[in-house]
Amino acid sequence: MQINMTVIIINIFAILGISFSFYKNKQKSLKALKVALKGTISMAPAIVIILVLVGLLMGFFKPELISKLLGNQSGIWGIAAASVAGAILMIPSLVAFPLTASLVNSGASISVAAAFITTLTMIGFVTLPMEIKELGKRLTLLRNGISFIIAIGIALIMGVLI
Template identity: 35%
Template sequence: MIGVVLYSLAALFLVVSVVRDRGKTAAAVKKAGMIFWNLLPEILAIMLFVGLSLAVLTPDVISALIGEESGVFGVLAATVVGAFALIPSFIVFPLGGTLIDAGAGYPQVAAFVASLMSIGLASLPMESKVFGRQFAVKRNLYAAAFALLFAAVIWGVF
């Protein structure tokens, strides 16, 4: 239902934009189309990865690895996997919901999502080059601590 409302609002604003300035609207739509085509390979690769992962990782396996019964090990495993993964933010939250639906525990998913969004071990060399090694390492350590803190808070809530 909310999707229909959002698409309707987008269509309405597009019509308003066309009425106000057809040229700017055409340029904006063209630019948005180019951005979409540039992102499409990444989106398809991520969808393929998630689909294959969910085919291989059955709900029972997900439950065993990062389910509520996995405890601290599951939180640590989810944090480590999230620290190394490179997944765009617009995929992370739906993926978290999918993991919960497949049997993952809330604290484990909280650690996974928080580490995905904040820790960047795969990009650490680039970050070190730009900001300095000491800063990059400290930032990642603090991010890991906060990811674990989020998981602990969620654990207390649920």
């Protein structure tokens, strides 16, 4: 449902934008379309890689399995495992929160849950090819690396506070 909303809103924006742009200046609009096409082409290989990776991951790590694997883990190893799992998986947030809640229900600690949510949202192992393509290797690795450390930090703090 969230995906549908995104699709509708972003396409309306794009159509309104390009129409208005053509109304204002045809030359500039054609140039904009050219930029769009070039961007799409240069992104294509990264997109295919992501599609294949996501297929494999989702095919093998179904939500029930994740919750079983991480559910009864706590302590530092639980946090580590949850951070890695969250970094690798790509799950829409609408699914992610119920999944995390079920982790807690099946015995995971709050720290494990926090680590999982934070790396899940902030780090995209699967979308790395795309991020590197757009932002370069150094920035991508820095962002994802530091986010990982932050996630563990937040998890530990939350374990103390809650």
